[in-house]
Every structure is written in C-alpha cells, then in structure tokens.
Amino acid sequence: MTPVADTSELPSRTSMLRRLAEERAGGVLERSTGLLYLVDGRVVHAESEAATALGQLVVGSGRLAKADWDEALERCGGDSRRAADHLVKDGQLADGALELCRLTALFDAAYFALAPGGGAARFRHGVTSEGGLGLSVPADRVLAEVSRRRALLHSLWPGPSMDHHPVVRGRPRPDRPPSVRLRELLDLADGERTPADLARALGRPAFHVLLEVRRLAVAGLVEPPRPPARRPTAPTRTGRSPAARSRAPDGFAAPDIALLQRVRDGLEACL
C-alpha cells in the first residue's frame, strides 16, 4: 500500500488536457482507461469500460423500465445516446432527467479515463463522438472534479486495493445500521461482484460505489483488503523472541482490525 495517491502521472495528463482546452481543440483524447471527446476545447463526452453506462444509470435511477431502454437501444442500433434522444422525443424520458444522467455518466467516465496508471495519452484531432451532443463541460471543471474525487477516495482509505477485488461482506453491526443506499449495495455483495459489477447491477455511477465500498470498509461492514500473503516463516531456531517471529519481513505485524475497530469505537464514545 502506498501512503500517498499516485500523482506522478497527473501533471502530463492535466497539462495535455489544459493545452487542448486552450487551443480549443476538437477530437478525442485516448488512454487505455478511457476516452475524452472534445469540441472547442470543452469536454462533450467521456467513455470508460470501468464506468457505468448511460443506459444503466437511466434505468438504475428508476426513470425508465429496463425493457423500454433495451427496446429503444435496439431501435437505434445500440447507440445509447441516440436511444436516449428518441426516448425524450417520445415523451418516455424527461429532458432534465436525461441531462442529469448524462452529466453523471460524463464525470464518472472521465474519472477513470484520467486515472493514474492508464498509460500515455494521445490526441486525435477531428474525431467526433457518435450521436447528438447533449452537453459540454469546461476541461478545467472536469480536471478539478477528477482531482477532488481522487482526494476524496484517498481521504477515506488510502490506495486502490479495494477497487478491483470482489466485495466481501464483514460481520453485521446491529449497533450501526448502514443507510438504505449502503444496505442495497451490501445486499448485492456476494463475494464475487467487484465494485464495478455492483455499480452496474445497481445502476449507480462506478465512482460512487468505490466511495461507498471504502466507507463500508471503514465501518467494518466490508472486509478490508487482505494483506499480500506472507512467506512462510522458516523453522524457529533463530532464537528470536516470539514477538519478533510474528512480524512480517518489513518489521510490522499485520494489524488486528477487530481490535482497532474496538479502539476506535471506544474513542468515539469518549467524544
């Protein structure tokens, strides 16, 4: 676990997007983690496999039945934005509702598209995204929101160790009932679904689920990530004390999570 969020890659991506915004460039910024489409230097669309798709957000928000979305998508040959526009035209989906879902989807995908570790970025001028352009957001605002989100995640639980692994429920805490939103998430955590799977199943932005999984881990309702397996210790003939033997090669014993939680509860009770 690294103590500080990896920001080493950020300056280059940030400066590239800033420069493109200043040039009022149009085209697509490509990274292995996702795509950002620009028109006149403003972000008009973002895509990432890690993010929850527009259709899932629309259905998940309760604004439309899944069957209606699937039907519209089929009619539009799988183009989700055209399908959404048709639904608005037909009066099945409100304009404002779609606007909120689009904005949510854009920031969700942009977060992953600009994530550290996504490799080099390249820009292809003149490439436009398919479908109608629903909205546009200044690049500065996207960058500010992405770094705010990264800091928010980091402040809850440092390191991305929980982001890609199946979510495993912890011991229930009758004294600390989780909120309705968190309970819905816990109900679906079957020990196989990753945060991204949970986000799709719930129709919520993937970033929100990353955030909530970390909150649940802090509350002890989700198992914290397991420390990497330790090498089996050599037969104990070295004469070291038992305390020293129980330590990992880096000199630190694995933390006793249950004990730490009891300590934290005790401290909170004193406040």
Place this chain on the structure above:
Amino acid sequence: MINTETALKEAMTGIEGALGAALVDYSSGMALGTLGGNKELDLSVAAAGNTDVVRAKVRTMEMLGLKDEIEDILITLGGQYHLIRLLKSRNNSGLFLYLALDKDRANLAMARHQLKRIEAELDV
C-alpha cells in the same frame, strides 16, 4: 419537468434574497449545476461540504430508528440562511438543492415554499 439550469435560474430569480443555488449529488458531493455565488461563497466547495451535513443527518436518523424522511435542513448564519432541500422522490434520490439566502432580504417561509415547488417541477 424542467432541466437543471432552469431550476437553478428559477431559484435565483424567483426567490427573494437568493445569493447562490446548486444541485448536488450527495453520494459524491459533486455539484451537478451551480448558479450565482461569488468570491465569498464558492458553491462547489459549499456543495461538497454540505454533503457531509446531509450524510450525518441521514445516518443519525437511521441510528435513532426514525422512520421518516428529511424534507429540508436550515442553517442560520449571522447574515445568511443556507437551505438544503433533499429531492426525495423515487427518481431523484441522492440529490439535494442547496440555496444560500441573504438574511436581511429573504423571507424564509416563502423561500422554503418556492424551493418545494421547484423540487416538484424538477421531478418527473
């Protein structure tokens, strides 16, 4: 149904004494839209910070076992009112409207009433 921009414009022009308005997603603390605000009142910062207020209140209610919903939250400062209205319909769960008002010019009862109306229109 009206869109975000229209809803915020209505809040800013229709509510006497409004200094700034924002529509905020309280899972992430992101402002989906802001209008107004100034150097003293950064609405993006206010949105993120007030998310914690809403989360704390929701959690407290659940711990107390209150089977009720938060309609709005009022924070009274020396010179301002800050009004938080949770959009609690099925379709808008997870969002709140945030409104900062000038205490000398605002009529609190009217502001709450108008915010309620805007919420209803923002809904489907």
